[in-house]
Amino acid sequence: MIVKKLGFLAAVLVVVASCASVTKGKVDQGKEVGKVESQWANLKVLPQDISEDELKGLMREYNAALGVKCNHCHAANPETGKMDFSSDAKKEKDYARHMITMTNELNKKHFDYDPADKQKVSCFTCHQGNIKPKKFTDIAPAAPVTPSPSK
């Protein structure tokens, strides 16, 4: 009886361990594993199973948040001249990947208090329609930066 139970436990452990290694494989080589399941060719930060509607919605949001067109981040295939959305030829695309990760972390680490709105911070929060967010000196060039007086 005890031996049987131990055998069962061992089997469970094997299953758990192999699940864990599959999950790890996904994280480590999301691209390779994702290729099997994903309709997208080259996602490194967005979820592999993101639907076409969701992905296009996000991309349009990036356009609006930065005041750009798709080709700010995406390059055309030099031979056909057609847009190649999976190409990593433009450095802006990789920069945007860092920005997506940063924005996700900001929401998760600092704004995760409201179950109804998990996306307090978005690209638009900082960019406001500008490729580079405005600096304080852009809107108030002559203003000296002084500490507020203590009372």
Ligand code: HEC
């Ligand atoms: C601010 C930069 C930026 C803009 C603007 C942008 N994209 Fe993207 N796009 C990305 C990034 C970054 C990825 C890859 C995300 C990842 O690695 O998970 C991506 C991925 C994609 C993909 C998936 C390609 C694949 O199969 O791997 C498509 C399709 C796409 N974008 C279409 C568009 C379209 C259409 C527009 C304009 C409406 C657009 N993008 C505007 C940054 C941008």
Ligand code: HEC
């Ligand atoms: C917390 C503020 C903040 C958020 C949120 C943010 N950005 Fe940025 N982003 C910046 C700053 C600041 C710069 C300019 C950095 C510099 O001048 O070197 C920048 C620069 C960029 C650039 C490079 C601009 C160029 O010269 O082409 C891209 C692309 C970009 N952001 C995309 C995004 C996308 C996409 C999102 C949302 C997923 C996003 N950012 C969210 C602050 C932010």
